[in-house]
Amino acid sequence: MISILHGERAEAARSEAFAALAAARGGGPVMVVVPTERWAREAQRRLAAAGGGVGPGAVARRSVVSWSVFGDAVAANVGAQSVGGAEIRILLRQVILEKPDRYPSLVRRHPESSEPFVTAGMLRRVASAVVRLLGETERPKSAPKAGSVPAQILELASMTDVRLGKVGRAPKRIAEVKAWRELTAVRWGRLFPGVERVVFSGFDVLDDLFVEAVAALERCGVAGEVLMPVPPDEAAQRFPHLVAAYGRLQGEVTVAGKVAGGGTARAGGGGSARPKVRLIRVANRDEEVRLMGAYLQEQIRGAESAGKRFVFEDYLVCFPSLERYAGRVESAFDDFGVECRFSTGADVTAQPLWQFLADVRSAVAGDLTCGSLLQLSRSPLLRTLTGEGLNEEVFVALRARLGGPDRGAAFLKRLRTFRGKLEKRIARLADSADEEDTKKRQSLQSELEAAGALEHGLALLMDSLAGLDGRRDLRTWGKDVLALLDTLLRGVPFLAEEGIRAVGVFRFGKTRWRIEQAIIELGQCSEILDGASVDFADYFALLEELLRGDKVMGTLPLTAGVGVVGRLEVRGLRPKVLLLGGLLEGEMPRAAPRGRGLLDDYLPEGKPREIELSEERFVFEQLITAPAEETILFVPKMDRDQELLESQFVTELLHGGRAVPVLQAEEFREEVSGAAGSVERQLLLGERAVGANEAVDDGGGGRNLPRVLHNAAWSIAADLERHRTDGLGVFDGFLSDSVLVSHLQERLKKQIHSPSELEVLVQCRHRHFIERILRLSEEDDDEEGLTPVKLGEIVHSVLFRFFSRWVAEESGLITATSRAAAWKILTKETEAQLDEQAVSDFDRDHLRGKLLGMGVPAGSGKDRIEIRGLPGIFGALLDLEIERSEANPEAAAPCLFEIGFGMGGRLQESEHDQMSDPNPVELKMGRETVRLRGRVDRVDLTDDAFSLVDYKTGAAPTIKAQLEGYRLQLPLYLLAIAELLKRRGERREPAGGVFYTLKQGEAKMAGQFFREEYRDAGAFGSRVRLLDDDKFEDAMDTITVNVELAIRDAWRGRFYVTTAPEATACGYCPWEGVCRKDLGRTKNLIAALREAEG
Template structure:
């Protein structure tokens, strides 16, 4: 129970009695109440309204210390404009600007203001300056501290002093922040009769002032109360939690206690009637005894302390992780509601020290269990997605359509200008657009022209659909960008404050910000049937928007009063960013609705029937001390010493504000990895009290725990339990609630059982012909006569389902954005460069590279490098590693580059093979292909038509040997893939060369061979996977070849595999890949998130790499 100190009449010491009596008598203005939080004011307002039934009531005399000071200042001091925290931020950054030239420790360039500091540094600096001033440390005291400094901190403290002086200069004679108001009030009390000051503020001359629920007071606050205690006829009653015998808990309050005693505050002469009237009821008596025991003994190191048995009403719960912790809390609450449906949920509180990690978990869990929740966190305005989106719109104009600003704005769900944000993101990523309105338009137009030209020549079905899709995306992107450019144009240039205000509001209207909030306003019924289930989201967004508009108006008014002329957008955005960085907002509390979920700090002065304290792990509660590095060493030491006691006191308050039950919960681990340490506060409580414990793994479980943790408390759980029983087919659950879902679960369970091994529902395992209409069956069957590319056949070989998703459903995944050049782009680039070089070298009848003189070889090298540079110049990439990527290809200091290494390898080859044909296509349009050998007709392998393009064919005219070479810039496919029918490229090329050679009436020699040509820095070589061993030896290669028998087996086997694949496609067989292929097929697959096999067969680390080894 809090102690009471009085200066004045002890008869007036009972807050509850005096308030009730005077409210009933209509004497609302005869007393004043000061409490620490606005939330407590709202609670008292509701209490006072209930105590004045049937009568009209004016504003009750309820204040925080800040609002009390403001009321006294307004009645006794010259008028000044009050400065809220967000306006203080703007003035603070202007103060930093004003002294920027003299700053060394904070190293801010002139004119940069807050923008020259990180957000964290600015917030910390503003907090330090405001904290010093609110603690009563003025300019002169800080100057004395700077001059007396002996620890080498002079530079730092001098700059803090300079910023404080500049800030107070910004306040001038027009503005007043809370610290300046307090300073003025103390001066007026010292210069005038205290009674006159008090009566000026309160003409009704109240005779009692209650100060209730505080823990400690700053020096100016104590001085204010000291002056108030001298007002004749005014009794000051001070209620605060303190016990003089427990310094391990109340150490930080001892100074206050002794200071008040020193100025005449004493306990009341006799116990007030309120203590008797408010004595706990029978069911609250055990909790009250526990509160007093904790107050006297918590954190004390004394072996003689007698333990209290609190097992009936205090429970300590260990959960596996945070999700399990929140789930357990929800179950306990749901069980209480089921037991007592009439229970008032608003009398249950769930509090955490750091709500950020828990709020979304509670919101989701309470919705799942059907528990109404009143989640009332205090949020940072600069972290609101809505505000981030609004500021990003301004940054788009300020930074000339920088891509990250544009996407930050457009990906906000509250910015709806009618454009396709995802499309703009994909287009800009593909074109490497980083900034510049002109570059946006030029690059999109240029790429659109290229794509439209490619559409005239491409023949691959997938490539054609991709190009058509890209063309649509580019046209849409260009149109959308122009819409955005026109919409944002009014913000360009300079504006007066009024103009900026009007134009920004117009922009927000056009961007659909306010309209995006309208459909969500007010309570709604969610899928669980709870009214207001998603109310918190809508309320939070609306509150954030309302707070932002208020901040905007204050910033505009400030600039009108100081700098009314035109200013650039940069200045307005700097003011706004500074203002929102220190702004906070709350979700409005809905009284009487749902479980109260908040931070522990917000529960001060409140009382509940049931209290949950969650997240009791070291590092969170108590939190680690964060040094105020901008203070002096002495002040830092003082703050560090008080910090732990403040955390202890907060735990004490939270663990004693319940009347019936207290639950303390903590997670044992963070997910499946990091183990967490239980809070030392829990151990301190267990040292003085016996509590009931629920351990994560506890064999001795009590009945209540079993009932709560293993009972069915949500619809989701009911579905899961019924599914498990039906899967085992032990029995059908005989429960009224289960009958509703059994019908719905029967079919999906039957399907899953089929997939698990019964195979009775083949249509759900990829064999789709039985489940599709006749016209679709005909369409699928017609694919038997289609033309297939090698990549299509390889896709089916690896995973038929992927072929189905990619080729039949045409599902195109959104590719991840890569800042540098992608492996695919690098491969295409080398193909183009080598094609241009070899065709030109051949057509100009230049000598083979191995026969070139030094001069001729230098000409070849220069030609290849010039072609490579020309191609690279067409690529627009603004990424840190792009220059290194170019150097890898072209060479640089100490590195020859891939181009030179490639030509050197060509020159060193001992064989008589000569590059003859390049990009030899079969079954495709002309495009980039070799006219000397290419054919528009596909190649027939068995009865299947196949198309493709061979990167290069080398020919030995003496032996008649032809070798298909496929360029690779990455990993070489494993040779074993040819035996499994998964790697068809080289066998198909060998078969294709036979037919192309016949069509061109070229000399037929040995069976065509196939090899990969690896073109990587420091690794340029030919990998002869399908080359006879004797040929490999003649080529001077170290890699193994194949025997004639192996060659024939691989090539003939490829024809069999291809026939089987096409037959399966035409018969509608598209099952998932086999389990033995998962480790190298599924890893990195674009469709893995929609494939069930990925869930049950996670590839091991390194599996893919091992599969790729030769």
């Protein structure tokens, strides 16, 4: 029996692993264990259709199960009872509300009825704290203060402990941990007869649950093998308790050939013939799969050499998480001819269609790449629809969704570049006789052929779209989307009926920012289907029903959904069936209570039908069977205070918000009195009438606010004060006034941007609009003394002076020998800089300690000493430079400092600065040109390349954010310096850039945007992961496309809310109070402010 355990985080499982499984097939039944019930139901249906066998044992009665069902079966077999997070929250609510006066810090009271309640947020936080306490083996040694929140939580933990029994740290796996602890050989044999070996692979093996599982296997006489994708030294350092646990089980732990904690691996040992638990280093997921396949093949060969027959029943193979790549798993089974497959017959089109639609959906968001194009070209569904490869009709539809012919040219260029890379790689392997190289060359050749077909199709498409107007409105663009979906759906055999209707299919699960805008863009859509909440098994049946009807369905969170409803109504799309609720967040909706007045103005005549839901699937059954004239309204569960707020909040949203908030004039004047005399104040208070075409200029030579911007500024100011009225403004980020858009376009084309400004524009168009177009400024903190900004300025100034002198004296790289001389110059320049600061003596001493080290005495430079035990910023910097010079004495040397461009006359003068230019650098970003200004802290040079160093006294951007194209400083500066060097007649390759994060006592390199080819120039250690040429070029392409699209959106007046991940764009945003990214924030903000105001 083979069990493939799909966890949550692993990647593609294909090639050798499945080849080994196919080669080893001994006729036993296949049992598949998948991460969720949704996938389990679909896989079970497909296996049944394929005639798949049902394995023995309690679990195997369902030949496809989820991990939770698998664990529950084990738990039930040993008598453990599952306790989930929801159950703990229910119990805590009951305990708290039984004696609310006992927990005053956790309970709120209704303002009118004074009834006690616990908010959902508070309940989640308390439950989390209780679970953590219950997972600890010892209680705190010192009791918290009586009546404090910690004391109340500790008491709740004790009561919960009594009611539930001792539980672990992860409520969802409590039963499983207990079950594995109690599992015996007898029970194991009853569950999995014949299984004598278990192999775990992937990051999930780091879970304590797997330690318990391996321990249970040991007790049951089953051998355990662990392939852990962690470098061997990290395994012992980061997860010592797991390494120790595995070591106790088998007597020793082998980490890539060495025993963890020292010593070498021994063959056998501990009196057991079974293999030891091995922790094997895996560089990536593909290598993990390869190792798994190689391991199985090794077992096959061993069985054959011993004259034994290798069968499935010998192994239970656990693969964590292939959910996102089920298509590849399916293809692997098909390729290797495994009898029990995921899909057969007509149903083969179901999963590929879903996968293809998801990929096309990504293309709408601007994520289409050469790799995904190649994936589309090989889609089984696409071959079914278009014969061999992509035909022109599908390409026309696909291209129409990508925003105009200019973007198509960019993709064509990138595709040709991609083909060129493939051809070079094939040429390098042409003369090799190695079998592995031959396989690789054949694989690359097939990719080259697919890329050639794509290039040919795109070229035909570009010719056919030569006259396409790139300024089409959103409605036309939405029709093109539907045209493509209609083309695809008509190719599916069981949906090819007369009267088939176009359906917009969107996966909103992790992209909630797109929900509202997508539905606005698809304003003419006859049906809108959110596939994220539909079970695969019911998906196509539901799809057919929707195609025959005239229904509009949106499974949206309530606070986001009602805003969409108002906009649908404006466009004449009044849905017959409306589904609102928290389905996307996994909450069970329930019917709205009568008499509350929620959405009464919107609902048609008659009361909404009330439906009590037992499970999520019931929602869709009701949706399909509901008469066309009925409206079903579902709302999520909420606390009583939230219900009251929700009622008022939704009513306002359904009316589209108010153009002018209901504020008393006197109150509003007080709020903005600090802006006396400013244009904002005059506009917001209405002291100046602004006509339809009149522009307001404050005489500052740049502010120009016609009526549309006046309304936008008013709306944003109203939002900032909306906790007084619960109202929302009407501005949604799209400017419709053509005169205004034209004016902005002219102004923006002349604008000189800094990298930080472009980062804001790329991350969130709306924030850029507020700060750069309306020029509204966030509140100043009025910090006194040494601010982080001031500290950064001083550090940059000292380092500029220091390195300028150091290079002038031709001192070369800083080494341990020259450290004393470097320190002398640094202390002298630091003291000179400190003398120039207009700060108190206390601040000056404090600053001296941060820069030169704590405990440094006052006095002249020659008497200064450094206490190495408490180094300052500059001492740590010198140590870092010494490390680099020792790593490679031929590393790139610091040469140029504070290179400014586009700054006008604001340039620092230096005899070594021969590159600074008061004029901006013009960079070509796709079809657009961006004028850039900035100042590069440091340029290091070798004979043929240059690299950049940027000093940060705060946090530095991560390499992930740079590769995703959201943090632009180093990539843009690389392009700018390359252009400045070219002006000077020098041709050097950009090696990359790095951030120096400088803190007291610590200096290190971060965010290394650096090419592997120039590792020695950057003096990086062998363990530092750098970028190969392909990744470097892909990252630069991504940044180019992001900037190009952002600039074009700004020129067209499109300032919508962020398209970047929330962690990237929203972490430090000062405009959270006016953001539509998640309208639920508004409700929480209102509640918090009301509570604060009493």
